[in-house]
Amino acid sequence: MRRYWYSILLTGSMIVMAATKLSMDIPKNESIARETGAILADNRMVEAQSAEMAASVTVEAEETEKMEAMNAEESTPSSPETGETAVSVSDINEDFSSVLFIGDSRTVGLSEYGDLGQADVFANSGMSVFNLFEARVSVKGGEKKTLEEVFASENYRTIYLMLGINELGYEDKAIVNQYRSVVERIRAEQPAAALVLEANLHVTGEKAAKSNIFNNQRIDALNKSIKNIAEDTGCRYIDVNSLFDDENGNLSVAYSTDGAHILGKYYSVWVEWIRSGG
Numbered sequence: 001m002r003r004y005w006y007s008i009l010l011t012g013s014m015i016v017m018a019a020t021k022l023s024m025d026i027p028k029n030e031s032i033a034r035e036t037g038a039i040l041a042d043n044r045m046v047e048a049q050s051a052e053m054a055a056s057v058t059v060e061a062e063e064t065e066k067m068e069a070m071n072a073e074e075s076t077p078s079s080p081e082t083g084e085t086a087v088s089v090s091d092i093n094e095d096f097s098s099v100l101f102i103g104d105s106r107t108v109g110l111s112e113y114g115d116l117g118q119a120d121v122f123a124n125s126g127m128s129v130f131n132l133f134e135a136r137v138s139v140k141g142g143e144k145k146t147l148e149e150v151f152a153s154e155n156y157r158t159i160y161l162m163l164g165i166n167e168l169g170y171e172d173k174a175i176v177n178q179y180r181s182v183v184e185r186i187r188a189e190q191p192a193a194a195l196v197l198e199a200n201l202h203v204t205g206e207k208a209a210k211s212n213i214f215n216n217q218r219i220d221a222l223n224k225s226i227k228n229i230a231e232d233t234g235c236r237y238i239d240v241n242s243l244f245d246d247e248n249g250n251l252s253v254a255y256s257t258d259g260a261h262i263l264g265k266y267y268s269v270w271v272e273w274i275r276s277g278g
Contacts, residue, residue, distance in 0.1 A: 094117075094275070095117040096118050098154065098155075099116075099118075099158045099160070100120045100121075100122065100154075100158075100159045100160070100193075101116065101120070101121045101123065101160045102122045102159065102161045102163070103122075103127060103160070104125060104162070105125035105261065106200075106201055106261065107123035107127075108125060109262070109267050110267055110270060110271060112267075113265070114268050114270060115271055120139060120140060120154070120156075122145075122147055124137055126166060127163060127166065128167045129164075129181075130167065130170070132163070133148065133182075134146075135147070155190065155192055156192075157192070157193060158194045158196065159194070159195050160274070161182075161186065161195065162197075164200040164219070164222050165214070167222075168214055168218055168222070172218075172221065175222060175225075179229060180232075183195065183233055183235065187233065187235075194235075194236065195233075195235045196235065196237075196238060196278070197226050197229065197230045197236065197238075198240065199227070199241060201244070201251065201261075202216045202245060203250070203251050204251045204256055204259040204260075205246070205251075206259060207251075216249065216250055223239065236278075238274075238278035240273060240274075243270065243273055
Protein backbone atom coordinates (compact mmCIF):
# COMPACT_ATOMS: atom_id res chain seq x y z
CA MET A 1 0.00 0.00 0.00
CA ARG A 2 2.84 2.33 0.88
CA ARG A 3 4.53 1.33 -2.28
CA TYR A 4 1.40 2.39 -4.20
CA TRP A 5 1.25 5.81 -2.61
CA TYR A 6 4.95 6.24 -3.14
CA SER A 7 4.51 5.59 -6.89
CA ILE A 8 1.66 8.04 -7.08
CA LEU A 9 3.67 10.66 -5.18
CA LEU A 10 6.72 10.09 -7.38
CA THR A 11 4.65 10.34 -10.54
CA GLY A 12 3.04 13.52 -9.33
CA SER A 13 6.39 15.04 -8.46
CA MET A 14 7.68 14.24 -11.90
CA ILE A 15 4.59 15.81 -13.47
CA VAL A 16 5.03 18.92 -11.34
CA MET A 17 8.73 19.16 -12.25
CA ALA A 18 7.97 18.73 -15.92
CA ALA A 19 5.28 21.38 -15.77
CA THR A 20 7.61 23.71 -13.92
CA LYS A 21 10.36 23.18 -16.49
CA LEU A 22 7.88 23.76 -19.28
CA SER A 23 6.64 26.93 -17.67
CA MET A 24 10.19 28.15 -17.30
CA ASP A 25 11.00 27.38 -20.97
CA ILE A 26 7.97 29.24 -22.37
CA PRO A 27 9.16 32.75 -21.39
CA LYS A 28 12.60 31.85 -22.60
CA ASN A 29 11.24 30.71 -25.98
CA GLU A 30 9.01 33.76 -26.19
CA SER A 31 12.03 35.98 -25.46
CA ILE A 32 14.02 34.24 -28.20
CA ALA A 33 11.11 34.64 -30.58
CA ARG A 34 10.75 38.30 -29.72
CA GLU A 35 14.49 38.87 -30.22
CA THR A 36 14.40 36.94 -33.48
CA GLY A 37 11.41 39.00 -34.64
CA ALA A 38 13.18 42.21 -33.67
CA ILE A 39 16.28 41.20 -35.61
CA LEU A 40 14.17 40.34 -38.64
CA ALA A 41 12.35 43.65 -38.30
CA ASP A 42 15.69 45.47 -38.00
CA ASN A 43 16.93 43.63 -41.09
CA ARG A 44 13.80 44.58 -42.98
CA MET A 45 14.27 48.19 -41.87
CA VAL A 46 17.90 48.18 -42.99
CA GLU A 47 16.91 46.67 -46.31
CA ALA A 48 14.19 49.30 -46.74
CA GLN A 49 16.65 52.08 -45.84
CA SER A 50 19.23 50.64 -48.24
CA ALA A 51 16.66 50.49 -51.02
CA GLU A 52 15.59 54.04 -50.24
CA MET A 53 19.19 55.23 -50.27
CA ALA A 54 19.84 53.41 -53.55
CA ALA A 55 16.77 55.01 -55.08
CA SER A 56 17.92 58.41 -53.80
CA VAL A 57 21.39 57.90 -55.30
CA THR A 58 19.80 56.90 -58.60
CA VAL A 59 17.58 59.99 -58.61
CA GLU A 60 20.56 62.21 -57.74
CA ALA A 61 22.60 60.60 -60.51
CA GLU A 62 19.78 61.17 -62.99
CA GLU A 63 19.43 64.79 -61.86
CA THR A 64 23.20 65.25 -62.14
CA GLU A 65 23.13 63.86 -65.68
CA LYS A 66 20.27 66.21 -66.56
CA MET A 67 22.14 69.20 -65.11
CA GLU A 68 25.32 68.26 -66.99
CA ALA A 69 23.33 67.92 -70.21
CA MET A 70 21.69 71.31 -69.63
CA ASN A 71 25.05 72.93 -68.88
CA ALA A 72 26.57 71.38 -71.99
CA GLU A 73 23.67 72.66 -74.07
CA GLU A 74 23.99 76.15 -72.60
CA SER A 75 27.74 76.23 -73.27
CA THR A 76 27.24 75.34 -76.94
CA PRO A 77 26.84 78.42 -79.12
CA SER A 78 23.38 78.52 -80.63
CA SER A 79 22.65 79.45 -84.21
CA PRO A 80 20.90 82.70 -85.00
CA GLU A 81 17.13 82.69 -85.35
CA THR A 82 17.61 82.75 -89.10
CA GLY A 83 18.85 79.18 -88.90
CA GLU A 84 22.27 80.05 -90.29
CA THR A 85 25.41 78.79 -88.60
CA ALA A 86 26.92 81.31 -86.19
CA VAL A 87 30.14 82.71 -87.61
CA SER A 88 32.77 84.55 -85.59
CA VAL A 89 34.74 87.53 -86.87
CA SER A 90 37.86 85.36 -87.19
CA ASP A 91 35.95 82.82 -89.32
CA ILE A 92 34.63 85.53 -91.62
CA ASN A 93 37.99 87.26 -91.99
CA GLU A 94 40.28 84.26 -92.21
CA ASP A 95 40.46 84.42 -96.04
CA PHE A 96 37.92 87.24 -96.53
CA SER A 97 35.57 84.97 -98.47
CA SER A 98 32.13 86.50 -99.02
CA VAL A 99 33.60 89.88 -98.00
CA LEU A 100 33.38 93.09 -100.02
CA PHE A 101 35.59 96.17 -99.57
CA ILE A 102 34.24 99.48 -100.85
CA GLY A 103 36.41 102.58 -100.86
CA ASP A 104 38.75 105.08 -102.41
CA SER A 105 42.53 105.07 -102.99
CA ARG A 106 43.22 103.79 -99.44
CA THR A 107 41.14 100.69 -100.18
CA VAL A 108 42.92 100.33 -103.53
CA GLY A 109 46.17 100.25 -101.53
CA LEU A 110 44.77 97.51 -99.26
CA SER A 111 43.91 95.47 -102.34
CA GLU A 112 47.23 95.97 -104.13
CA TYR A 113 49.69 95.77 -101.24
CA GLY A 114 47.83 93.91 -98.52
CA ASP A 115 46.46 90.39 -98.75
CA LEU A 116 42.68 90.52 -98.96
CA GLY A 117 42.48 86.85 -99.97
CA GLN A 118 39.15 85.95 -101.54
CA ALA A 119 37.56 89.34 -100.93
CA ASP A 120 35.87 91.37 -103.66
CA VAL A 121 36.97 95.00 -103.97
CA PHE A 122 34.97 97.90 -105.38
CA ALA A 123 37.28 100.89 -105.20
CA ASN A 124 39.10 103.56 -107.20
CA SER A 125 41.09 106.66 -106.36
CA GLY A 126 38.23 109.08 -107.05
CA MET A 127 35.45 107.20 -105.25
CA SER A 128 33.10 109.14 -102.98
CA VAL A 129 29.64 108.80 -101.48
CA PHE A 130 28.40 111.12 -104.23
CA ASN A 131 29.45 108.92 -107.18
CA LEU A 132 29.48 105.45 -105.59
CA PHE A 133 26.43 104.03 -107.35
CA GLU A 134 27.24 105.62 -110.73
CA ALA A 135 30.87 104.45 -110.93
CA ARG A 136 31.96 101.43 -112.96
CA VAL A 137 34.98 99.63 -111.49
CA SER A 138 37.13 96.75 -112.69
CA VAL A 139 36.48 93.79 -110.41
CA LYS A 140 37.68 90.17 -110.40
CA GLY A 141 38.20 88.95 -113.93
CA GLY A 142 38.81 92.48 -115.20
CA GLU A 143 35.17 93.19 -116.01
CA LYS A 144 33.83 96.63 -115.15
CA LYS A 145 30.69 96.63 -113.04
CA THR A 146 28.53 99.01 -111.07
CA LEU A 147 28.05 98.42 -107.37
CA GLU A 148 24.49 97.23 -108.01
CA GLU A 149 25.82 94.60 -110.43
CA VAL A 150 28.34 93.50 -107.82
CA PHE A 151 25.56 93.18 -105.25
CA ALA A 152 23.50 91.14 -107.72
CA SER A 153 26.34 88.64 -108.13
CA GLU A 154 26.66 87.62 -104.45
CA ASN A 155 25.10 87.88 -101.02
CA TYR A 156 27.97 89.09 -98.85
CA ARG A 157 28.48 88.23 -95.21
CA THR A 158 30.55 91.34 -94.44
CA ILE A 159 30.99 94.67 -96.24
CA TYR A 160 33.69 97.21 -95.30
CA LEU A 161 33.02 100.81 -96.31
CA MET A 162 35.70 103.52 -96.17
CA LEU A 163 34.85 106.77 -97.90
CA GLY A 164 35.22 110.44 -96.99
CA ILE A 165 38.61 111.89 -97.94
CA ASN A 166 37.46 112.85 -101.46
CA GLU A 167 34.29 114.40 -100.05
CA LEU A 168 35.99 117.02 -97.88
CA GLY A 169 35.52 119.70 -100.55
CA TYR A 170 31.75 119.49 -99.95
CA GLU A 171 29.79 121.12 -97.13
CA ASP A 172 29.81 118.97 -93.98
CA LYS A 173 26.05 118.49 -93.72
CA ALA A 174 25.79 117.38 -97.36
CA ILE A 175 28.56 114.80 -96.82
CA VAL A 176 26.91 113.34 -93.73
CA ASN A 177 23.45 113.18 -95.33
CA GLN A 178 24.79 111.46 -98.44
CA TYR A 179 26.91 109.08 -96.38
CA ARG A 180 23.84 108.07 -94.38
CA SER A 181 21.89 107.56 -97.61
CA VAL A 182 24.65 105.28 -98.95
CA VAL A 183 24.61 103.21 -95.76
CA GLU A 184 20.84 102.80 -95.92
CA ARG A 185 20.97 101.77 -99.58
CA ILE A 186 23.73 99.20 -99.00
CA ARG A 187 21.80 97.69 -96.11
CA ALA A 188 18.64 97.56 -98.22
CA GLU A 189 20.42 95.76 -101.07
CA GLN A 190 22.51 93.47 -98.84
CA PRO A 191 20.31 92.96 -95.75
CA ALA A 192 22.16 89.83 -94.57
CA ALA A 193 25.58 91.48 -94.60
CA ALA A 194 27.33 92.90 -91.56
CA LEU A 195 28.24 96.44 -92.59
CA VAL A 196 31.46 97.84 -91.10
CA LEU A 197 32.08 101.57 -91.37
CA GLU A 198 35.76 102.54 -91.38
CA ALA A 199 37.17 105.83 -90.14
CA ASN A 200 39.13 107.84 -92.65
CA LEU A 201 42.92 107.75 -92.36
CA HIS A 202 44.56 110.93 -91.08
CA VAL A 203 47.02 113.01 -93.11
CA THR A 204 50.41 114.08 -91.83
CA GLY A 205 50.77 117.24 -89.77
CA GLU A 206 52.68 118.95 -92.58
CA LYS A 207 49.95 118.25 -95.13
CA ALA A 208 47.20 119.28 -92.69
CA ALA A 209 48.93 122.61 -92.03
CA LYS A 210 48.86 123.48 -95.73
CA SER A 211 45.12 123.06 -96.27
CA ASN A 212 41.90 124.39 -94.83
CA ILE A 213 40.05 121.44 -96.41
CA PHE A 214 42.22 118.33 -96.22
CA ASN A 215 43.25 118.48 -92.58
CA ASN A 216 42.80 116.27 -89.55
CA GLN A 217 40.35 118.58 -87.84
CA ARG A 218 37.86 118.05 -90.65
CA ILE A 219 38.72 114.35 -90.92
CA ASP A 220 38.06 113.89 -87.20
CA ALA A 221 34.74 115.71 -87.47
CA LEU A 222 33.69 113.49 -90.38
CA ASN A 223 34.85 110.34 -88.59
CA LYS A 224 32.77 111.34 -85.58
CA SER A 225 29.72 111.72 -87.81
CA ILE A 226 30.41 108.32 -89.40
CA LYS A 227 30.63 106.77 -85.94
CA ASN A 228 27.26 108.32 -85.07
CA ILE A 229 25.76 106.88 -88.26
CA ALA A 230 27.12 103.46 -87.29
CA GLU A 231 25.50 103.71 -83.88
CA ASP A 232 22.20 104.89 -85.35
CA THR A 233 22.04 102.11 -87.94
CA GLY A 234 23.50 99.21 -85.95
CA CYS A 235 26.73 99.00 -87.98
CA ARG A 236 30.21 98.39 -86.62
CA TYR A 237 32.69 101.25 -86.59
CA ILE A 238 36.47 100.75 -86.67
CA ASP A 239 39.27 103.34 -86.58
CA VAL A 240 42.73 102.36 -87.84
CA ASN A 241 44.40 105.69 -87.02
CA SER A 242 45.83 104.39 -83.73
CA LEU A 243 48.15 102.17 -85.79
CA PHE A 244 49.71 104.95 -87.84
CA ASP A 245 49.31 108.18 -85.85
CA ASP A 246 52.20 110.04 -84.28
CA GLU A 247 52.07 111.53 -80.76
CA ASN A 248 50.11 114.54 -82.06
CA GLY A 249 47.32 112.55 -83.70
CA ASN A 250 48.59 113.04 -87.24
CA LEU A 251 49.61 110.39 -89.75
CA SER A 252 53.24 109.67 -88.87
CA VAL A 253 55.77 110.75 -91.50
CA ALA A 254 57.55 107.45 -90.85
CA TYR A 255 54.63 105.63 -92.51
CA SER A 256 54.00 107.99 -95.46
CA THR A 257 55.77 109.78 -98.28
CA ASP A 258 52.91 111.78 -99.82
CA GLY A 259 51.25 112.79 -96.53
CA ALA A 260 47.92 111.12 -97.31
CA HIS A 261 48.68 107.41 -97.85
CA ILE A 262 50.80 104.87 -96.01
CA LEU A 263 53.77 103.15 -97.62
CA GLY A 264 52.99 99.95 -99.49
CA LYS A 265 54.73 97.68 -96.98
CA TYR A 266 52.42 98.83 -94.18
CA TYR A 267 49.18 97.88 -95.89
CA SER A 268 49.75 94.27 -94.81
CA VAL A 269 49.81 95.52 -91.20
CA TRP A 270 46.50 97.25 -91.83
CA VAL A 271 45.00 94.09 -93.34
CA GLU A 272 46.10 91.96 -90.38
CA TRP A 273 44.54 94.52 -88.05
CA ILE A 274 41.25 94.16 -89.94
CA ARG A 275 41.55 90.36 -89.98
CA SER A 276 41.99 90.32 -86.20
CA GLY A 277 38.75 92.22 -85.75
CA GLY A 278 39.85 95.83 -85.97
